[in-house]
Amino acid sequence: MARFARSSAAARSVRSARSVSPVSSVRRSRGALVAGVAVSVAAVTVAGCGSGSSGSGSSSGARTPSASAPSPSAASSSSSVERTSASSTPPPSPSRTFALSSAPRVIPSVRTHEAARGPGWRPGAKSGVVIAPGRASAGLADEGRLIAQELKIGYRGAVAARSGDVVLAVSGKGAAEAYTATVRNNQVRITGPGQAGVFYGTRTLKQSVRASGAMPEGVVRDRPDRAQRGLNVDIARKFYTVDWIEARLREMADLKLNQLGLHFSDDQGFRIASTTHPEIVSSQHLTKGQVQRILDLAARLHITVVPEIDNPGHLGAVIAPHPSLQLRNVNGSAPRGAIDIAQTASARIIDDLLREYAGLFKGKIWNLGADEYPALMVSNPQASFPNLATAARKRFGAKARVQDLTTGWTNDRAAVMAPFKRTLRVWNDGIFSGGIVQANPDLEVQYWTGRETGARPPLDYLNAGRKLVNFNDEYLYYVLGQPNNFVYPTGRRIYEEWTPFVLRGTKAVPARFSKQILGGLLAIWGDFPNAQTQDQVARGIRLPLNAVAQKVWNPARPSLSWTGFKTLARQVGTG
Incomplete structure (x- = not known):
């Protein structure tokens, strides 16, 4: 803290004070008292006003009394006058001034x-x-x-x-x-x-x-720019421990992310214990008690967990102990993971699971999946899967096609979930154009790709009034093993190029659709589960997750360079 320094003029006044009368000395002492009080009051007023950029209180220069201000020792040589001066004049108070503060350096940056x-x-x-x-x-x-x-x-x-x-x-x-x-x-x-x-x-x-x-x-x-911000984890193809999932929840919370998607059923595994169908559960799985532990932590951190039992595709683990439910094409071949939606037994087992896990996952959002059904990934579904074509016509009329039967299946699953009052979602390739049967209008869309057969651009869904969540695979897909031309996402590309409006490829949709774009999530997929350990995955997603958090919270163009952002992530403990 800076100290008051005597000026040479003040020193001279001390010497001259010794030769003046006691009366004039007393007057001068009173003047010193008034001046000292004035300086102290001014210092307190300034010191109570603000902060330096770091909040550490760095001084911008301490004020000192002017050379003409009487020194505290400028008193009469008379002992009585000296006693009066000493008892009446308090020592000067040091003062500090502060530069205007800057915003706290955090991720995501404050609005x-x-x-x-x-x-x-x-x-x-x-x-x-x-x-x-x-x-x-x-x-x-x-x-x-x-x-x-x-x-x-x-x-x-x-x-x-x-x-x-x-x-x-x-x-x-x-x-x-x-x-x-x-x-x-x-x-x-x-x-x-x-x-x-x-x-x-x-x-x-x-x-x-x-x-x-x-x-x-x-x-x-x-405040956040987007309502839904988070991370989606495929725990079906690659198993992740409870501790690993909880660590991600804590990282997400520090980044103000509020949604964790859990894809726990796929061809390679079914990863949560089941009471209705224990035969489908993988040997390496989470108990319901462990899941509840995850849910309890998520609730304390204000994170919603969104479960997904993908169907009618990606059901290999469910079908394995029930081979009669496997879909087969006209040649008798069985496309992996595809359940035969023409069978009532297929609907029964999926509905059992939906009802069971709706009792465990009580959050407000549920993902029905509905993507990549193999029957719709061929050039002529009617010819390739005649049993489905027949079932479609029987249920929906002579002009119905396989896609109508598939849409009807998804609508039926939505009806099963209706009593649980969830907001329901599907992947974008689970809602088709044309057809006799239209998808439930309340279904939200997780837009992930334009690579699928019959791809529809985001504007198709937005113009139809659908709400979208951004899962753009160009930026937000962390696919283990990097198959099918996927590359591990970099935080830099997300930070410098992506926004919630960039739903497909690198082109943004018009800002007029802002209210329909709910947010965005980074997604981890385990296509080649042994390509990375769970610890390598955790390290690999840290900077991409930081970048996503920044872009879904604060819509302003980031002021920091990518290098500066990385440095800040290390400093705040999220990078």
């Missing part, structure tokens, strides 16, 4: 930051996390304990806040995931209209302290 002057906030020995009074904030205990643990400070619960504390409160109106973080008077106050927003405010605080040691002075007002 707005109102700069201020002041030292910012640093966790100290007496700091603690407290919950604001009132019923609305009473449910923030989990959020409070977590951030207290992460910052290594105490958690005190619903008590009065004091200097150095972090205060959490549910208050105000606005988007459920919005929050405001105010740093003022050595205190952080994080508020939001919902618990999720308050939680995201604590993520900003955690990252800022990790990157710079402090949270800068001022006010952050932040």
Whole structure:
């Protein structure tokens, strides 16, 4: 801290003071008292105003008294006058001024930051996390304990806040995931209209302290651009442990991602224990207790888990103990993973599974799959699969085709899920153009590719009023072994090129469809499960996941270069 320095003029005034009368000396002492108080008040006013860019309170230059201001020692040589001066004139108070603060350096970057002057906030020995009074904030205990643990400070619960504390409160109106973080008077106050927003405010605080040691002075007002942000994991073809999945949840939470997709059934495996059909479960699988553990952690981190039992394709593990359900073509060949949708027994087993797992996964979203059904991946489905063509005509009339039967199948599965009140999704190649039977209008679309047979562009779905989630395989597909011209996605391409509007290839759809584009997710697929270990996968997705988080939260063009973004990811602990 800077000290007041005596000027040569002040020194001369001390010498001259020794020869003046006691009366004039007293007057001069009173002047020194007034001047000293004035300087102290000015210093306090400036010191309470703001912060440096890092929130560390870096000084922009301490003020000193002018050369004409009387020195504290400029008093009469008379002992009585010296005693009066010493008792009446306090020592000058040092002062600091602060540069205007900058926004906290976090991923994703905050939407707005109102700069201020002041030292910012640093966790100290007496700091603690407290919950604001009132019923609305009473449910923030989990959020409070977590951030207290992460910052290594105490958690005190619903008590009065004091200097150095972090205060959490549910208050105000606005988007459920919005929050405001105010740093003022050595205190952080994080508020939001919902618990999720308050939680995201604590993520900003955690990252800022990790990157710079402090949270800068001022006010952050932040909210996500897209409602759905996350990671989709294929645990069917490659098994991942509970610990691995939980570690991804924690990484996602720090990046303010709110959705984990679990694709747990495919040709290579069925990875969650079943009571209705235990015969289909792979030897390496998650118990329902382990899944509940994952779900409980996800709930505490404000992450929705979206399950997927893909059908009527990708069902190899389900069909294996039930070979009579296997679809066969006109030559008797059996396309892998395709269930025969003309059989009522096929519908029965899938509906059993849907109902069973709807009781386990109680989140608001469910993925029905519906992609890559082999019967529709040939040039002439009617000729190749005559039994399906016959079933289509029988159910939907003489002009019905195999695609109508397939759409009817998906609509039937949606009807099974209706009592559970889920928002249902399918992959984009599960909704077809033309035909007699139209897909349920409430089905949302996960748009992943334009490579499939009869590919439809995103605008087809958007113009029809469908809501889309971005899974663009050009940028967002992490496919183990890199088959079929896939390459591992790079964070740089996502960061510099992709936005939620880039749904297919590299071209963005018009901004007028913004309300129909719900968000975007990075997807891990296990086509060649042994190509990487689960730890290699975790390392490989870190920077792509950081980039996705940035682009779905803040629509502004990133201010950091890719190199700067990578450096920041390391500093905040997400890269």
